[in-house]
Amino acid sequence: MFAANFSSPERLWWALVLVIPLAIHLWRRRYQRVVAWSAMRFLRAAQQQVQQRVRLRRLWLLLLRIAMLGLLIFAIADPSTDYSQVEQYLRRSTGTHHVLLLDTSYSMGAVGESQGVSASAFELARQRAMKYVQQLPQGDVISIVTIGSRDRPLIEQPVFDRQEIISELAALELTNRSGEALNAITLAAAVAERCRAAMQDIVMTRYAIFSDFQRDSWHGVTPEIVSRIIGASGKIEFFDCRQPYLHNLAVEDLDVEYPAGPFGNQVALRAQFKNYSQTKSQSVTVTWSIEGRVVQREQVSLAPSELVTVRLDDQNLKVGQHQAKVHIAPVPAAQPDSLLSDNTRWVVFSTAAKFQVLTVTGRYRSEELLATALVPTASTRWPVQITTVNEGELIDQGLAQYDMIALCNVKQISSAEIEQLHAYVTAGGTLFLCPGDRIDIANYNRSFAISSEFRMPLQWQQVVEDSDVQIQLDKTSHAITKLFADNPTNGIEATPISTYIKCVA
Incomplete structure (x- = not known):
């Protein structure tokens, strides 16, 4: 479990003096010649009881003398203890590697009410992941892979330290793009395989997925595909963190049209908006911007589940590359939007290129x-x-x-x-x-x-x-x-x- 190093190992030869108490003990046990006389036979029974107590006391005295001399010699040799092996022993793996897959795609920003508290799906997923980590047995190792924000694992090398994992989860931020769940699961399986190759005592991998399971990120993912990727040595657990969309408006598409052909200097922008509410009609303000400059604002009404197309008519632009943005916002009297990250879209295009x-x-x-x-x-x-x-x-x-x-x-x-x-x-x-x-x-x-x-x-x-x-x-x-x-x-x-x-x- 631990290793002791001595600054003066040559002083350990003094341990030979430990034979002195043993020699004294054996010397005191030497047998004397016994002369029998008639008066002593009545005291023999009492004498045997006294001798048993004396032997026990002498044995304890022997052990005490040896311990005192041993500690003295141990101190003279100036020991220093390395507790790294003790720590490694206490943190020894129980054979389980936990891979956390946390969804950071834009849909996780949807705000809803959970147990009377307003929170986003991402915050709910983060809290559940932290609780999952805190309840793991001591000695299990953990890795983190995100869905939607990185092409590599957030924590690839498995770690024992729970606080390090919780700190990484607390620092994680939401992204403004969709995720690729299939790629993330494949990456997580590769991380688990490398862990099993590096740590011989790992015999099982548990995948814990915290997501809202939206179609943009999970398109094409089936249980059969997941089972084939993780293999027989892995088990998977899903944590559904979706929040109900109370009122959500979204920019579904933004495209560029060239009314005069691709060599003309006129462009038109076309955007599609959708009201995902099932019961509420919404009025929104549409803001068009080109090169960061607002060129037009207008109001549009959206019925429940309605998809509306709005155009920004021909714009005479200079030769070169341009950036256009469309943004929608509920009018002040309307209900607040549950997911703000899908209220804006950008497009980069060229006009009148030579x-x-x-x-x-x-x-x-x-x-x-x-x-x-x-x-x-x-x-x-x-x-x-x-x-x-x-x-x-x-x-x-x-x-x-x-x-x-x-x-x-x-x-x-x-x-x-x-x-x-x-x-x-x-x-x-x-x-x-x-x-x-x-x-x-x-x-x-x-x-x-x-x-x-x-x-x-x-x-x-x-x-x-x-x-x-x-x-x-x-x-x-x-x-x-x-x-x-x-x-x-x-x-x-x-x-x-x-x-x-x-x-x-």
Whole structure:
């Protein structure tokens, strides 16, 4: 149990003097020659009783002398005691490792009444976890894993100290995000396995889960999955800490819309709100903010269990990245909200980002029509920017900086350029082919269709000059024509065509 260290161990040789009291004791027991005479026979019975008392007294005297000399020698040797082994013995594990899983996701902030006291589900879970720890047998070890706040255990190495565990629980804070219960249980099982490998006397693991068991955090978790994760050496206990939602309003969704397309500088925000109360209608104030500046406030009424969609109409924003926030709050006369953490949502988005286009021209001004279609205005705020190079400069360009590359009437494509373009497309770039009257059709077929990594589903045949050709949307099923089919004023059917390249699939 403990170890004693001596500053002067050589003095322990004095322990040999302990034989002196023993020698004295044995010397006093030596036998004398007995001379019998008649008068003593009447006193023999009384003498035997006296001798028994004397022997017992001498034995105690022997033990006292040995103890006194032993303590004196022990003190002379200057001992120092190491109580670490005593502490380790007193704290020896009873064979049980307790893993506490405490839910810190945002839904645990729901406030309700428990036994007449208003408290959040998180506070209720914390109190129950502390009580659980205080009632554990002395010697059991404990770890803590949280659901929703960390990707690693809060306390991974099992500890004996109850006060340390309680201090960690007291310092734990609620998060503003949902949790992943399945990941937390898997992590807890891994912690338990490492503990069993490090501590040979651990034979059982008990998992204690303190949660409100909301769907956001527990989606997809079934008893069968949990049993498979924790294995046969573990037992699990659930503590339901949910609080009744007396009156709860929530922002269900916040999204960004681009009315003028992804290259426009106008955006619209769309939010959905829900009243989770089953009996009370609620009036709320909706506050819209962009870059931390309030841009609009409005009031919305929500019937019980109603889901309402509210829009913030077009906002003209500068080029770049933006942050928008929507917040709802009950009007002063309404009931207080049970869960405040779901009353706000944020979204980060970009507007009018410059779309970089590289046009490779095979003849002077052959890219002009495409450039006019992509940039129909001289405004510097237009989000598309075009860079033009001739066909001999393509191989020297760093293509990764461009969102789209357009080959405009480029006569031939070399094998090195094909490899360059294929790597660009594979990385997510867009390649736009605008063949003209000077292209080498055999080269294009070989580069993009026949024995090519691009594997285009068509081949070019020949350049045809025919002014009677007309596009008829009702007679084609090509995917690109569907973009125009629902727009009767698109004008594509009236577009004059004089020259085209005939293709076959």
